[in-house]
Amino acid sequence: MRFITLAAAGLATLALASAGLAFAQEQRPAHEFGPEHLDEPEGGWSFEGPLGNFDQNALQRGYKVYREVCASCHSMKSMSFRNLGQKGGPFYDPEFPNPNDNPRVKALAADLTIPAIDEETGDEEQVPAKTSDTFPNPFKNPAAARASNGGIAPPDLSVITSAREGGASYIYSLLTGFRDPPAGLTVNGGQHYNVFYPGDTGSQWAGDPRLKPPGGFLAMPPPLKADGQVTFDDGTPSTVKQMSKDVATFLAWAADPKQETRKQMGVGVVIYLLIFAVVVYLSYRRIWAKVEH
Amino acid sequence: MSGPSTYEPKTGFTKWLDARLPIVRLGYDSMIDFPTPKNLNYWWTFGGILALCLVIQIVTGIVLAMHYVANTSMAFASVQHIMRDVDFGWLVRYIHANGAGMFFLAVYIHMFRGLYYGSYKAPREVLWILGVVIYLLMMATAFMGYVLPWGQMSFHGSSVITNLIGALPIVGPAVKTYLLGGAAVGDPTLNRFFSLHYLLPFVIAGVVILHIWALHVVGNGNPTGVSVQDIKKDTVPFHPYYTVKDGFAIILFLTMFAVFVFFFPEAMGKTDNSIEANPLQTPAHIVPEWYLLPFYAILKSVTFDIGPIPAKLLGVLAMFGSILILFALPWLDTSKVRSMRYRPLARQLFVLFVLACVGLGFCGANEPDAFVFKTGKDRLQVEYSDANGRAQTKFFDQFSEANAYKESLPTAAGASLQVAESGFKWKWLSQILAAYYFIYFLVLMPLLGVIEKPKPRPASIADSVHKRSGSGRSSSAPVAAPQHAE
Ligand code: HEM
Numbered sequence: 001m002r003f004i005t006l007a008a009a010g011l012a013t014l015a016l017a018s019a020g021l022a023f024a025q026e027q028r029p030a031h032e033f034g035p036e037h038l039d040e041p042e043g044g045w046s047f048e049g050p051l052g053n054f055d056q057n058a059l060q061r062g063y064k065v066y067r068e069v070c071a072s073c074h075s076m077k078s079m080s081f082r083n084l085g086q087k088g089g090p091f092y093d094p095e096f097p098n099p100n101d102n103p104r105v106k107a108l109a110a111d112l113t114i115p116a117i118d119e120e121t122g123d124e125e126q127v128p129a130k131t132s133d134t135f136p137n138p139f140k141n142p143a144a145a146r147a148s149n150g151g152i153a154p155p156d157l158s159v160i161t162s163a164r165e166g167g168a169s170y171i172y173s174l175l176t177g178f179r180d181p182p183a184g185l186t187v188n189g190g191q192h193y194n195v196f197y198p199g200d201t202g203s204q205w206a207g208d209p210r211l212k213p214p215g216g217f218l219a220m221p222p223p224l225k226a227d228g229q230v231t232f233d234d235g236t237p238s239t240v241k242q243m244s245k246d247v248a249t250f251l252a253w254a255a256d257p258k259q260e261t262r263k264q265m266g267v268g269v270v271i272y273l274l275i276f277a278v279v280v281y282l283s284y285r286r287i288w289a290k291v292e293h
Numbered sequence: 294m295s296g297p298s299t300y301e302p303k304t305g306f307t308k309w310l311d312a313r314l315p316i317v318r319l320g321y322d323s324m325i326d327f328p329t330p331k332n333l334n335y336w337w338t339f340g341g342i343l344a345l346c347l348v349i350q351i352v353t354g355i356v357l358a359m360h361y362v363a364n365t366s367m368a369f370a371s372v373q374h375i376m377r378d379v380d381f382g383w384l385v386r387y388i389h390a391n392g393a394g395m396f397f398l399a400v401y402i403h404m405f406r407g408l409y410y411g412s413y414k415a416p417r418e419v420l421w422i423l424g425v426v427i428y429l430l431m432m433a434t435a436f437m438g439y440v441l442p443w444g445q446m447s448f449h450g451s452s453v454i455t456n457l458i459g460a461l462p463i464v465g466p467a468v469k470t471y472l473l474g475g476a477a478v479g480d481p482t483l484n485r486f487f488s489l490h491y492l493l494p495f496v497i498a499g500v501v502i503l504h505i506w507a508l509h510v511v512g513n514g515n516p517t518g519v520s521v522q523d524i525k526k527d528t529v530p531f532h533p534y535y536t537v538k539d540g541f542a543i544i545l546f547l548t549m550f551a552v553f554v555f556f557f558p559e560a561m562g563k564t565d566n567s568i569e570a571n572p573l574q575t576p577a578h579i580v581p582e583w584y585l586l587p588f589y590a591i592l593k594s595v596t597f598d599i600g601p602i603p604a605k606l607l608g609v610l611a612m613f614g615s616i617l618i619l620f621a622l623p624w625l626d627t628s629k630v631r632s633m634r635y636r637p638l639a640r641q642l643f644v645l646f647v648l649a650c651v652g653l654g655f656c657g658a659n660e661p662d663a664f665v666f667k668t669g670k671d672r673l674q675v676e677y678s679d680a681n682g683r684a685q686t687k688f689f690d691q692f693s694e695a696n697a698y699k700e701s702l703p704t705a706a707g708a709s710l711q712v713a714e715s716g717f718k719w720k721w722l723s724q725i726l727a728a729y730y731f732i733y734f735l736v737l738m739p740l741l742g743v744i745e746k747p748k749p750r751p752a753s754i755a756d757s758v759h760k761r762s763g764s765g766r767s768s769s770a771p772v773a774a775p776q777h778a779e
Contacts, residue, residue, distance in 0.1 A: 050556040077370070078370070078373040078377060083377070155568075156569075158373065159373070159567045162559060162562075162564065162567035163564050163565070163567035163568045164564055165564050207692065208673070208692035209673070209692075209710065209711065209712045210671050210673070210692075210712050211692075255567075257377060258376070258377075258383045262383065262384075262387075262555055262558070263555065263556065265384075265555060266551065266552075266554070266555025266556055267555075269551045269555060270548060270551050270552060270555070273544055273547055273548040273551060274548060276544050277541065277544040277545055277548065280537065280540050280541045280544055281541050283537055284537045284538055284540075284541050287533050287534060287537050288534065288537075288538075291331055291529055291534065292331070292755075292758045292759055293331045293332055293758050
């Protein structure tokens with residue numbers, strides 16, 4: 001009997017010790033996340049935490065960066081122009097509860113043309129987009145997207161912050177993480193070195209494999225290269241960091257456009273449940289008061 | 294247990310109905326008047342929580358099915374449509390997706406409760422077996438549900454699991470073909486998974502009815518494991534005593550559920566499943582949802598062949614075996630004592646068993662060859678084949694030396710230079726824990742009944758609660774056992 005207990009206790013100690021050591025070492029292979037941690041913009045993200053919210057100005061600036069820079073390569077198939085004017089969206093205006101009436105959203109849609117069929121002649125033509133249209137795709141088809149980007153199609157950005165470990169911080173880090181490769185690291189043509197890209201530099205590193213540089217190579221050239229590349233309407237200086245932060249904010253909203261409603265509702269639901277719990281607990285005490293249990 | 298019925302129809306209509314279809318009587322006897330031991334603790338509230346979970350999954354699932362499109366080119370987009378355009382679609386989907394995890398959390402607590410208090414022992418064997426059937430059906434349902442949103446993990450996870458089924462001898466390949474509806478996961482697979490995912494929850498509901506029927510024949514167990522002797526002294530009617538206690542527990546559970554749904558809806562999700570399925574691009578790590586991780590770890594822990602049986606098949610057998618073993622538990626446990634409150638050895642081994650299951654969960658989430666912890670410094674190794682074509686490895690500390698050595702070898706040696714790491718691998722931890730899992734059921738359970746000396750048990754339920762509430766009336770019962778398990 002003693003033996004079983006001892007053996008079992010030994011086993012438990014081993015398991016716990018390994019778990020402890022694993023956490024203490026906090027092993028994260030260098031190639032998984034680039035340098036130690038992802039970068040975060042100064043001041044963090046306004047929308048993080050259970051009560052955080054999107055900053056509408058940041059969303060508007062972010063949309064502009066997406067539209068003027070990223071949209072030439074990346075589609076956002078799940079987004080329609082009307083989404084921009086929905087509650088919690090970049091151009092929401094309480095005066096226009098129906099985003100299809102919102103003049104700013106209408107104008108943003110009409111800025112762009114989309115392919116359509118002329119009902120009279122059956123010919124393909126380009127017409128201005130309407131609020132109900134989805135964001136136009138920069139490429140006619142996936143093959144064209146690959147052909148223009150060195151064989152790798154740019155991913156759709158509709159839910160990109162949910163699709164990458166690190167979310168908005170990853171997008172921000174990726175956009176600000178392009179560096180000149182250190183000596184000893186060969187970068188193939190059409191590839192770009194980024195310290196945060198979750199790739200592997202091992203095969204192209206000439207030095208000690210234990211000291212291989214963090215990050216990896218991707219087919220996207222640095223999209224945000226110079227301060228002032230996009231002019232912000234609200235006068236915010238458009239540094240590369242600011243543009244990266246704002247476009248990451250916009251993408252985080254696009255992936256989770258109901259966040260504001262969700263959190264507001266959540267506060268109400270949880271408070272309601274807690275009050276209900278107290279009431280039911282008191283009735284429980286009362287009902288059981290006369291029963292020995 | 295459910296003694297003679299005390300229902301008395303009062304109105305003309307209920308009298309008329311009771312003589313023809315005594316359905317009101319059935320409800321009254323099983324949910325109002327049902328005699329329930331008065332000493333049940335909060336671990337007994339999870340049955341009610343589970344029933345609620347099933348209802349929540351069915352209701353939200355039916356709404357989702359109204360908007361979901363089971364077609365490989367539209368499934369992913371239809372889920373986005375639910376999240377963005379359907380009124381409160383995001384809420385329904387987040388409840389359904391997180392609800393699956395909540396359902397499993399509750400079922401695991403419910404099952405560990407059963408293991409600790411010996412709820413599987415006579416006369417509750419059939420009740421326990423029906424529970425294990427429900428659990429198996431839940432796993433099948435959740436697995437198929439996870440394929441529906443057609444993300445990367447949906448696709449590649451289902452490929453891995455159906456390949457495992459294909460590895461089973463004799464029936465494997467045929468079952469796999471019927472499941473997939475073709476050579477690989479594709480449109481036919483998605484359609485039949487959707488159909489089965491819609492069907493199985495109703496099968497679960499059917500088995501739940503049998504489960505509750507069996508419960509009402511033999512009655513609830515209780516933390517002392519001592520059977521009800523006197524309905525008057527030992528039990529209280531289910532309503533209002535347990536409706537209010539279960540109700541309180543349900544509200545606390547729903548509060549936790551709501552915190553996930555509203556504030557951390559994607560905490561339990563995988564980023565890879567937000568990428569549309571792409572058969573040509575395999576994700577770096579394929580891992581199932583958290584609630585299936587321990588079994589996945591058992592599957593991967595088998596890395597050796599035994600005789601003619603290859604490791605892959607052994608792993609599959611171990612994985613299925615680890616669940617099927619639960620069916621035999623009522624006969625594996627030889628102890629006469631139900632509750633582990635009075636089984637000092639079994640209680641400690643049970644705690645270790647819970648730790649092993651949790652540990653296996655962590656193992657399942659990690660690559661088998663990754664290190665739990667590392668020992669020593671990383672070194673360098675040069676691998677090459679010598680003049681006779683035999684594989685050789687030479688270790689170095691300095692990169693310059695290793696590199697010089699590699700360069701000095703002829704090209705025919707095919708030398709390569711790698712990092713040599715040493716430490717304790719996840720696969721070893723999962724082997725130890727999986728071994729304990731099986732030893733617990735196959736060796737310790739049968740053995741303990743023979744060698745363990747149980748502590749004295751209270752004479753009756755009434756007696757045990759009487760002692761606890763501390764009134765001084767003496768009783769003939771033996772000295773009470775420690776009451777910490779409440
Ligand atoms: C035993 C009860 C059930 C369990 C454990 C379960 C589990 C799941 C899981 C894990 C998913 C994937 C969640 C995601 O990531 O989106 C899912 C999706 C889905 N389930 Fe269920 N489910 C259950 C009952 C039902 C029922 C009764 C229906 C329909 C009548 C249903 C319809 C759906 C649909 C349409 C989806 C795909 C939409 C989506 O992915 O959000 N489910 N289910």
